Amino acid sequence: MGGRVLLPLLPWFLAYFAGVLIAQPRVESAVPWFLAGACSIWAFGIVLSRRPFRGWRPVLLVLVFCLAVANVLLRSENLPADHVWHVLQHDKKARIEGVVVDVPQKFPDKIRYTVRLEAVDYGSGRTPVSGTAWINLYGQEEPFQWGTRVRFPRIRLRRPLNFRNPGRSDYEAFMRASGVDVSGGTSRWQEAEALGPVALPWGVSQVLTARGRMQELLQDNLPERERGLLGGMVFGDKSGLDPQLLEAYRTTGMGHLLAVSGLHIGFVAFTFYWVGHRLLFYAFWKLRPEWAQFGFARQGAALVALAAVLVYMALVGPRVSSLRAGVLVIAFLIAFWIHREREMLNTLLLAALLILLWKPAAVYSLGFQLSFLAVLGIVLALRWIAEPGPDPLERLGEIPWYRRWAVPEAVPAGWKDRGVDILVAAAFISLAAWVATFPVILYEFHQINLAAPFLNTFLVPLASVLIPACLMVLFTGFVAPGLAGALLVPIGWLTKLIFVEAPSRVAALPEIAVQLPHPPEAWRMLFYLFVAGLAYRFFRGRHASERRPLSGFWKRVVPWGLSVCGVVLVLGLMFPRGLDRGDGRLHVWMLDVGQGEALYIEFPNGQNLLLDGGGYFKDALDVGARVVGDFLWDRGVGTIDYLAVTHSDQDHIDGVESVLEAFDIGHFLARPDGSADRRYARLTSRATVRGVPLKPFGAGEVLRVGEVVLKNLHPDEAFNREVGRTGRGRLNNDRSWVILLEYRRFRMLLTGDITEKAERWLVDRGADLRAQVLKAPHHGSRTSSSAEFLDAVKPREVLVSSGFANYFHHPHADVVRRYRDRGVRVWNTGERGAFHLTSGGDGYEISDFKGLSNWN
Numbered sequence: 035m036g037g038r039v040l041l042p043l044l045p046w047f048l049a050y051f052a053g054v055l056i057a058q059p060r061v062e063s064a065v066p067w068f069l070a071g072a073c074s075i076w077a078f079g080i081v082l083s084r085r086p087f088r089g090w091r092p093v094l095l096v097l098v099f100c101l102a103v104a105n106v107l108l109r110s111e112n113l114p115a116d117h118v119w120h121v122l123q124h125d126k127k128a129r130i131e132g133v134v135v136d137v138p139q140k141f142p143d144k145i146r147y148t149v150r151l152e153a154v155d156y157g158s159g160r161t162p163v164s165g166t167a168w169i170n171l172y173g174q175e176e177p178f179q180w181g182t183r184v185r186f187p188r189i190r191l192r193r194p195l196n197f198r199n200p201g202r203s204d205y206e207a208f209m210r211a212s213g214v215d216v217s218g219g220t221s222r223w224q225e226a227e228a229l230g231p232v233a234l235p236w237g238v239s240q241v242l243t244a245r246g247r248m249q250e251l252l253q254d255n256l257p258e259r260e261r262g263l264l265g266g267m268v269f270g271d272k273s274g275l276d277p278q279l280l281e282a283y284r285t286t287g288m289g290h291l292l293a294v295s296g297l298h299i300g301f302v303a304f305t306f307y308w309v310g311h312r313l314l315f316y317a318f319w320k321l322r323p324e325w326a327q328f329g330f331a332r333q334g335a336a337l338v339a340l341a342a343v344l345v346y347m348a349l350v351g352p353r354v355s356s357l358r359a360g361v362l363v364i365a366f367l368i369a370f371w372i373h374r375e376r377e378m379l380n381t382l383l384l385a386a387l388l389i390l391l392w393k394p395a396a397v398y399s400l401g402f403q404l405s406f407l408a409v410l411g412i413v414l415a416l417r418w419i420a421e422p423g424p425d426p427l428e429r430l431g432e433i434p435w436y437r438r439w440a441v442p443e444a445v446p447a448g449w450k451d452r453g454v455d456i457l458v459a460a461a462f463i464s465l466a467a468w469v470a471t472f473p474v475i476l477y478e479f480h481q482i483n484l485a486a487p488f489l490n491t492f493l494v495p496l497a498s499v500l501i502p503a504c505l506m507v508l509f510t511g512f513v514a515p516g517l518a519g520a521l522l523v524p525i526g527w528l529t530k531l532i533f534v535e536a537p538s539r540v541a542a543l544p545e546i547a548v549q550l551p552h553p554p555e556a557w558r559m560l561f562y563l564f565v566a567g568l569a570y571r572f573f574r575g576r577h578a579s580e581r582r583p584l585s586g587f588w589k590r591v592v593p594w595g596l597s598v599c600g601v602v603l604v605l606g607l608m609f610p611r612g613l614d615r616g617d618g619r620l621h622v623w624m625l626d627v628g629q630g631e632a633l634y635i636e637f638p639n640g641q642n643l644l645l646d647g648g649g650y651f652k653d654a655l656d657v658g659a660r661v662v663g664d665f666l667w668d669r670g671v672g673t674i675d676y677l678a679v680t681h682s683d684q685d686h687i688d689g690v691e692s693v694l695e696a697f698d699i700g701h702f703l704a705r706p707d708g709s710a711d712r713r714y715a716r717l718t719s720r721a722t723v724r725g726v727p728l729k730p731f732g733a734g735e736v737l738r739v740g741e742v743v744l745k746n747l748h749p750d751e752a753f754n755r756e757v758g759r760t761g762r763g764r765l766n767n768d769r770s771w772v773i774l775l776e777y778r779r780f781r782m783l784l785t786g787d788i789t790e791k792a793e794r795w796l797v798d799r800g801a802d803l804r805a806q807v808l809k810a811p812h813h814g815s816r817t818s819s820s821a822e823f824l825d826a827v828k829p830r831e832v833l834v835s836s837g838f839a840n841y842f843h844h845p846h847a848d849v850v851r852r853y854r855d856r857g858v859r860v861w862n863t864g865e866r867g868a869f870h871l872t873s874g875g876d877g878y879e880i881s882d883f884k885g886l887s888n889w890n
Contacts, residue, residue: 053102124839139273170219198867201668270294287483305502310338411470629837630685639740649688658692680786778875814845
């Protein structure tokens, strides 16, 4: 009953939260349904148990639930008639006109512009449009200024599209949260024309001017690494950050310091509140002592902090993450202003409710989840540690040293005690936030950062001083640039000594970040149930004299239940797939990796094979780590029994290099000596250095995995000698492996990137190519899938791996027509996302993951 009185918002928040989840479920996860059901039951349990009972409460609860559902459904995209999406042609280039509306971001190889679009021209005339674009100009050194109208050279504009694989990151949601509708880029930056300045709204221009001058101060007075790091920590701009340093922050679990969040805005709020409170208290005490006695200094300090937060939010820009964090911090400041600082849980619920009213989709945002779980964990932990325990001395006021920092009435004896209190508080808060967010971090980043709690203990308190201090110095630069430049020098030294060197050195330690595949979804729910159970047990122990004792049955069941729960959690981490060693069926996934190829196979006996790993030209994206790796972690895969590549083209081999580093590999299927090129040889050398056994798998060899047989049909020595050599020292398309997979009466032909030349070679030599399912040669290119080859294979289905609206126009229309003329069903990853084929050895089933995109 006490909890229900103290948290009047809880049932209404739970009902709204459940409605938001139900209205926008995730097709790949049952967790939203489980959470929605649990929240609904909890909410009704609260209102039905309140005394006196009021019949309107359950009715109002249902109305709140319906409000949430309606809020989601009524937010369908009602785009203006001139929106760029209506005229977008993904497979064509267009001339673009627009206005640069933000400070350009300088990356090592490009400059990125945020552009308010005004017109596009696909060759049929200038069409006025609206919308926002990210335009990348590769190689440009001096950027156009914000507020400039620019005509860009011909660029292929694309709407953001997810990689439609289970376990994928929601790139579409990220771009939507960034306010970006389309993106594109070109290296022909010399053809971009500045058409003249455009007046932006006064407030926007003032903010951009201020931010530009601050960034110039950093650039003029700090070295590159320190300047880039402070740009990330203060403004959330990672464009100038050293890539190795960025990776060190990710490895050590300190990446949250580089994205403006509730932590950063909280630093600003606390600093200005602390300074404002002391200044106002001193002024009131001198001028109006009664104001100081009535606590007006605290209220005034809260208003000063609120103003500072609003200015800081304007400086970092209208990003959803900063706005969301600002709502949270502003809610806490208002609670201080109206003397409700002891009701932090209610304040947190109010902030979450306001954010979900404004942006219901935020419920699936990683930032929203991490921010509120971390704050919830900290608030609950603070309430627990601030309450006196059962020790009689403690209840009489003798506070232990480890709780002294959390009790407002406790006064440390001296600076030594203050230092101990600060370290203990930082460690406790860091641990509370780490525990609360651990499952989310594990499921999103697939790793445990062993150094994160330790580094947070020291770096977060220092960052709470560094970030506000840097902001104050930068503001000083508006009136005294020389003084600001001098003050930035020691800030740069501190940044280098602590925030550059510490994460870099810790990241270099072996096994500092442990990669882990996903446990089952139920594990996440069990974790929070376990933590809640422990908290409840400690709470009852601390208040045992005030509560009715548990019965003998529950006294035995609760400890045993928690013990079993803990053991199951540990086993879930160690064995994420449990005792699963195959379900007796063959599983083949053709992954959506854009314009590339990656096949993952799980054999009936539980072993697996990864054949190719995709790859982007110019290494624009690490497909192996960010796409293939995410899929494998989501499957609970930590070990790949067999790893292989069909040939050494970038869009097949690049991702395998990353997978080789991140996963345990049982065997690497290797070509015979002398038949590899330099890149393939480098890959096999890396496998050898990592201790991965090389298993020869040349033409004519057979690999048996349980009942499944893999026959390597191509290329043999005769082909290499007579046809396949290009003279350029590389494994060309026609030297791709061709593998026939057989499982009982099911057959599938895997063809790499072979073209008509290799197809004709196989047909002329009478190879048995018959298969129900064909993996399309060379992504369905015009030079592959010849009529003779298709007649030899006689497929019923063909799987094509291609990127959406790709530059090469794969699969070619003539090839698709050739398939359909023979009654072959075409499955294209560019249109439908990843494919999952299952077979018990007789028939087969194929399903797609088209639903993992919000629009295609």
